[in-house]
Amino acid sequence: PPPLRDEYDFIVVGAGNAGCVIASRLSENGKYTVLLLEAGPEPHPGLNVPAIVSDYIGGYIRIYESVPQRNANLENGGIAEYPVGWTLGGGTSVNNMVFNRGSPFDYDGWANITNDDGWKYSNMLKYFKKSEDYRGDFPSDQHGYNGPIPVSRPRYAPGLENWLEAGRTLGYSIADPNGPQKISFSPREFSKRFGRRVSSYAGYIRPFLGRRRNLRVISSAEVSRVIFEGNKAVGVRYSTNSTGEIRENNYVRVRKDIIVSAGVIGSPLLLLRSGVGPKTDLDEAKVSVVKDLPVGKGLHDHLVLGLSFVINNRSLIFDRERDLTPEALRIYNTIGDGPYSTSGGYVAQALIASSIATKDRNSAWPDYMLYPIQSPRAPSIFPPSEGIEMAEWEAPVYCGVALGRPKSRGSIKLNASDVDGGPLIDFQFLSNPEDGQVLLEGIQTALKIFEETPSYQRLQARLAPIDMPACQQHEYRSEEFWKCFIRQRATAFIHAAGPCRMGKGEEDPDAVVDSRLRVIGVEGLRVVDASIMPNVVNSNTHAPIYGIAEKASDAILEDWEAEDVVGSFRFRKPYRKWG
Numbered sequence: 001p002p003p004l005r006d007e008y009d010f011i012v013v014g015a016g017n018a019g020c021v022i023a024s025r026l027s028e029n030g031k032y033t034v035l036l037l038e039a040g041p042e043p044h045p046g047l048n049v050p051a052i053v054s055d056y057i058g059g060y061i062r063i064y065e066s067v068p069q070r071n072a073n074l075e076n077g078g079i080a081e082y083p084v085g086w087t088l089g090g091g092t093s094v095n096n097m098v099f100n101r102g103s104p105f106d107y108d109g110w111a112n113i114t115n116d117d118g119w120k121y122s123n124m125l126k127y128f129k130k131s132e133d134y135r136g137d138f139p140s141d142q143h144g145y146n147g148p149i150p151v152s153r154p155r156y157a158p159g160l161e162n163w164l165e166a167g168r169t170l171g172y173s174i175a176d177p178n179g180p181q182k183i184s185f186s187p188r189e190f191s192k193r194f195g196r197r198v199s200s201y202a203g204y205i206r207p208f209l210g211r212r213r214n215l216r217v218i219s220s221a222e223v224s225r226v227i228f229e230g231n232k233a234v235g236v237r238y239s240t241n242s243t244g245e246i247r248e249n250n251y252v253r254v255r256k257d258i259i260v261s262a263g264v265i266g267s268p269l270l271l272l273r274s275g276v277g278p279k280t281d282l283d284e285a286k287v288s289v290v291k292d293l294p295v296g297k298g299l300h301d302h303l304v305l306g307l308s309f310v311i312n313n314r315s316l317i318f319d320r321e322r323d324l325t326p327e328a329l330r331i332y333n334t335i336g337d338g339p340y341s342t343s344g345g346y347v348a349q350a351l352i353a354s355s356i357a358t359k360d361r362n363s364a365w366p367d368y369m370l371y372p373i374q375s376p377r378a379p380s381i382f383p384p385s386e387g388i389e390m391a392e393w394e395a396p397v398y399c400g401v402a403l404g405r406p407k408s409r410g411s412i413k414l415n416a417s418d419v420d421g422g423p424l425i426d427f428q429f430l431s432n433p434e435d436g437q438v439l440l441e442g443i444q445t446a447l448k449i450f451e452e453t454p455s456y457q458r459l460q461a462r463l464a465p466i467d468m469p470a471c472q473q474h475e476y477r478s479e480e481f482w483k484c485f486i487r488q489r490a491t492a493f494i495h496a497a498g499p500c501r502m503g504k505g506e507e508d509p510d511a512v513v514d515s516r517l518r519v520i521g522v523e524g525l526r527v528v529d530a531s532i533m534p535n536v537v538n539s540n541t542h543a544p545i546y547g548i549a550e551k552a553s554d555a556i557l558e559d560w561e562a563e564d565v566v567g568s569f570r571f572r573k574p575y576r577k578w579g
């Protein structure tokens, strides 16, 4: 790698989904020096093989826990686990790779909130296209074909046809999951090439390592503070831990901008520890205040729960023990498909609008997502299938029910008695009752799909009995029962957003960054990642973050190119005077 300098034009904190895009784009034209600091290590190559990610993921995530929630996840004491990627590539090195861009209404809503039409879907489209190398089932002018992130889906997709047929029966169209979102059923597409994961690190950074002398990447380097002189961010302190030898208090200075892309927990935490946040909270934690801003407020996440069903056909599930055979490995290595290419049996999804969307006059804007998981091993956020009684020819499948446009808002705060320890994360799930209503309607639609459509009736699909003592005072499957079930089971979908939300600027009391993602009221500091979304998109989050980061890179380059022109005039003026 190029030698470490004392000072860089740009320092990017966090080589995750957004950070890799920013560091890559800012170093592309060769004019600027860029340092990319990542707290986690190099990712393990095993993370690239979708079916076996769970064997490796443990060493490459950090798991936070929420404070006990009053209305959600009660079966786990209200504590929602929140894992984040802790490795080069961040979330994109550990996630399930489901690629969904979200609804045009999501982005048009951000344009309204920020008063900046640059965020409208029609203006974001070029950035989505720039990030994408589309190989999916729905080619159109909505897609890019030369970007760093390949988007495709394996042909191996057990149960996909049943799902799509059920959608058609219920009157839904089958649509592109990554084009402008519609109320529809779809196959799922993923950020994979040849059945292998392509993370932000693999797509945006690795091809240029050693080739760009102006780009330096350091892994296992955790930034502890942004350092200010007055209200100007001038550098960062970080510790390194590459060879097991910890070196604290390294310092590096910045000439132009520090871009904080440390993720939805890491970014607000770093800002708060550095003195940017609500004055009362910082005073309580004895952190001296650089700028009083609502950092940490506005945290929210999609809320998800799993329903377990049983079907009569074991060939329609991915069963790891049965399916990962030497022959399957041969197929995977030859054509990049087959059981090794599946992200745990994720094959399809549906996006639907509830009565709440209609009440809000947004009936074309879906607000919940349903997705089948064709596997006995559900993600850890769902209960295991072991307890389900079934015949040997039967198989368990799950249906994920996810709230897409949550209205409840929570917060992330420093723990005042341990500023450098874990934060206090409070999603305030279901504090807005409309969120529970949307989930209830989601459950009802899932039941309709599995119990009332011929494609699942042929599979003799049935709901696995729910044994939930906390809800047994309610009639089984009554509305009250489901409301109780939601409070017991619903948990974080790991798509959190909002604690550094963007807004109109200084006059907007809820905003931390302006629409060019500059931290309000300080100089030389930006935030670019999931935490800037004022309202989370109604979709999985990694495809939208590629678009956000591409747009932000353009804004940063534009701003500094304009500044450099002004700067050169500032420099020349005295010459003219003296001349």
Ligand SMILES: Cc1cc2nc3c(=O)[nH]c(=O)nc-3n(C[C@H](O)[C@H](O)[C@H](O)COP(=O)(O)OP(=O)(O)OC[C@H]3O[C@@H](n4cnc5c(N)ncnc54)[C@H](O)[C@@H]3O)c2cc1C
Residues within 6 Å of the ligand: 013, 014, 015, 016, 017, 018, 019, 037, 038, 039, 040, 083, 084, 085, 086, 087, 088, 089, 090, 091, 092, 094, 095, 096, 097, 098, 099, 100, 221, 222, 223, 224, 261, 262, 263, 264, 266, 267, 270, 494, 495, 496, 528, 529, 530, 531, 540, 541, 542, 543, 545
């Ligand atoms: C298990 C899991 C499954 C998921 N599945 C999907 C899916 O299928 N599809 C989808 O679209 N989304 C999925 N997501 C969500 C999605 O991946 C994330 O929302 C998204 O990648 C977050 O991007 P980001 O840029 O905001 O942050 P991240 O990608 O999390 O990047 C932040 C980076 O900053 C680093 N960091 C943090 N603090 C510091 C510090 N102080 N100093 C230096 N570095 C720091 C972290 O290690 C990390 O690498 C999933 C997430 C997880 C965890």
